[in-house]
Amino acid sequence: MGENRAQIVLQTNLPGALARRSGKVRDVYDYGDGLLIVATDRISVFDVVLPSGIPDKGRVLTGLSLFWFAKTAHLVPNHLLSARVEDFPQPVQPYADMLRGRSMWVRKAEVVPVECVVRGYLAGSAWKEYKATGRIGDHDLPSGLREADKLPEPIFTPTTKAESGHDEKITRTQVAEILGANLARRIEDLSLQLYNFAAAYVAERGFLLVDTKFEFGLADGKLILVDEILTPDSSRYWDASRWEPGHSQDGFDKQHVRDYTESTGWNKEPPGPELPPDVIARTRALYLQAYERITGHALPEA
Numbered sequence: 001m002g003e004n005r006a007q008i009v010l011q012t013n014l015p016g017a018l019a020r021r022s023g024k025v026r027d028v029y030d031y032g033d034g035l036l037i038v039a040t041d042r043i044s045v046f047d048v049v050l051p052s053g054i055p056d057k058g059r060v061l062t063g064l065s066l067f068w069f070a071k072t073a074h075l076v077p078n079h080l081l082s083a084r085v086e087d088f089p090q091p092v093q094p095y096a097d098m099l100r101g102r103s104m105w106v107r108k109a110e111v112v113p114v115e116c117v118v119r120g121y122l123a124g125s126a127w128k129e130y131k132a133t134g135r136i137g138d139h140d141l142p143s144g145l146r147e148a149d150k151l152p153e154p155i156f157t158p159t160t161k162a163e164s165g166h167d168e169k170i171t172r173t174q175v176a177e178i179l180g181a182n183l184a185r186r187i188e189d190l191s192l193q194l195y196n197f198a199a200a201y202v203a204e205r206g207f208l209l210v211d212t213k214f215e216f217g218l219a220d221g222k223l224i225l226v227d228e229i230l231t232p233d234s235s236r237y238w239d240a241s242r243w244e245p246g247h248s249q250d251g252f253d254k255q256h257v258r259d260y261t262e263s264t265g266w267n268k269e270p271p272g273p274e275l276p277p278d279v280i281a282r283t284r285a286l287y288l289q290a291y292e293r294i295t296g297h298a299l300p301e302a
Contacts, residue, residue: 007098009053010053016090025042035106039102039228041053045261045272054283061233077224079224079226100302106226109224115159116190118211120199122145122147123148126211148249187216190214206241207293208239209235210236211236237252238250252286256283261273
């Protein structure tokens with residue numbers, strides 16, 4: 001794992017776009033015939049973007065998305081047109097050094113307004129719900145499961161896609177009401193296929209894919225994958241050799257950042273606290289380790 005300290009990118013301001021939208025991590029620029037998605041190094045917890053960034057985070061998210069888009073193209077097409085800066089719109093070419101490795105030129109799509117969450121293990125909010133009700137969403141589960149137990153089979157637990165604030169859990173019946181029965185069935189089936197494929201792949205690399213979320217869009221009437229896929233921001237990975245059901249597990253994500261911010265007494269309202277160097281370094285190391293173990297090679301130098 002290299003100690004390359006690339007410049008942290010927290011904000012972007014690219015010229016020539018018809019419109020721009022900034023999410024918690026990504027800046028999306030509309031250039032008419034496509035969208036340019038730039039993954040910054042911003043990190044958010046509890047729906048608040050923190051003032052500190054994580055070096056290389058945006059490049060890890062983009063690199064893993066590119067890796068998984070290629071690996072899953074036989075299951076479902078995706079929105080990627082190119083990750084080569086040379087193929088990006090002319091107005092952004094002067095920013096090539098900043099964009100390289102953290103940007104994707106993608107086709108436009110009508111985003112399906114449902115977050116497609118798949119869970120294979122009992123963790124996070126699903127564990128809390130199971131403890132309270134014995135169910136997760138509209139799935140009945142056996143009694144006596146422990147935190148971090150593997151579920152009898154992966155389950156689809158969709159949420160609404162909120163523009164701001166928290167996504168809200170919805171049932172599969174509600175998804176069918178929103179999208180129609182056919183599209184609802186297709187996104188559930190595809191989400192489970194993608195999860196099973198990825199879980200089997202990372203198992204060979206010593207990881208458990210605990211849960212993940214997918215987003216779909218419609219382009220020219222066809223269903224495609226959009227946004228990111230199977231990154232540490234959208235997925236929970238555990239080290240299989242350390243898996244020990246019965247308590248919470250360490251993951252390859254931003255849990256250390258969540259834990260630190262909670263330890264400060266922060267009220268979870270903006271602005272968030274600055275992160276100390278050791279929390280930044282540990283989080284960066286986990287993102288890089290996830291990239292290296294999943295892809296089999298080191299993150300390219302910036």
